[in-house]
Amino acid sequence: MPARLPRKDQTLEELLTVRDWVRFFVSEMNRYKVFLGHGSSHVLDEAIYLVQSALNLPIEDVSPYLDARVLRAEREQLYSYLTQRTEDRKPASYITGQAWLQGHAFKVDPRVIIPRSFIAEILADQITPWINDPDQPFRILDLCTGSGCLAILAAMVFPHASVDAVDLSPAALEVARENIALHNMGDRVNAIESDLFDALAGKQYDIIITNPPYVNESSMKALPPEYLHEPRMALAGGDDGMRLIERIMAQAPAFLSEEGLLILELGNEKPYFDQAFPDLSPTWLETSAGDEQVFLMHQTDF
Structure with missing residues (x-):
């Protein structure tokens, strides 16, 4: 098992945009070697889906929002989603409550x-x-x-x-x-x-x-x-x-x-x-x- 996620207070302070969080999700999901077998075939796709869901963004296209700043409460939600996906190894659909x-x-x-x-x-x-x-x-x-x-x-x-x-x-x-x-x-x-x-x-x-x-x-x-x-x-x-x-x-x-x-x-x-x-x-x-x-x-x- 990899070391736990970086400290929450440090993570919430340094990751400020949607782009930051997508990159961080990809890095941590790769580090934990999460298994993709519930709808996504690529870590990036699942990372984008989880970030979009946590922020209530449209599923169709995240690109208009990549450089948008994320509120503190939203960062808390993102960290929770990432913890569930990596440390708890919970499938993405159980985190979001939705499957397509x-x-x-x-x-x-x-x-x-x-x-x-x-x-x-x-x-x-x-x-x-x-x-x-x-x-x-x-x-x-x-x-x-x-x-x-x-x-x-x-x-x-x-x-x-x-x-x-x-x-x-x-x-x-x-x-x-x-x-x-x-x-x-x-x-x-x-x-x-x-x-x-x-x-x-x-x-x-x-x-x-x-x-x-x-x-x-x-x-x-x-x-x-x-x-x-x-x-x-x-x-x-x-x-x-x-x-x-x-x-x-x-x-x-x-x-x-x-x-x-x-x-x-x-x-x-x-x-x-x-x-x-x-x-x-x-x-x-x-x-x-x-x-x-x-x-x-x-x-x-x-």
Whole structure:
């Protein structure tokens, strides 16, 4: 662990402008070797985001404000943000209380995993070419919804769809309901507490999307400190990562309509999936992380 941040009184006295603070964030985040895995790929980008958030500056462009002087109270806030990010190794989104996915902001806190699903990219393309008419009144299920972000994005890209957002965690559903209200989706997105499909008897869906807990136990033990702030139940998938995926694959066909689609994200666990389901031939979808993160299956493929 690096030495602690420079003395607070000295830091607050010497760092006077937005530019000063962005540079200082970058230097300290590099010195602490913070892990970037919750939305940012570069330390500078995350440093700018944290400074903008602490100062309530527009997210779009910080450049007009770089040489603006920072008030003492604002410097206190900046130092607090930096302490949380470096010494506490808290992810940026838990510090700001906000995460961005496909250009939309969602409320987050340690009750939910930080949104970063590659399914969001597939939804942005309206599941092309498997969906021909996005204006149809689809029935959509977002299983293991967490913050509700995928359910809300699905409702945005399919404007006549109704969406059930399901999670086992009552705490996560509290956040999901806040996000549903934030995006004015209360008439089309319904948050439901359920252990996977248990509370959905009799329902059928045209599209099921799910980003379930899938991290295998060996990988869980090697996670960087930032991930330890997230709820374990949202990450851990058992010894081989397949604990919930096996249940989903067994039960999903009964909840899919005749032409229904299942879209499931499993991160880096494809080798374990192939071992668990050697007779299945899912369609692997292209994402920004490659073509082994997310797959699609038709109801008739099971």
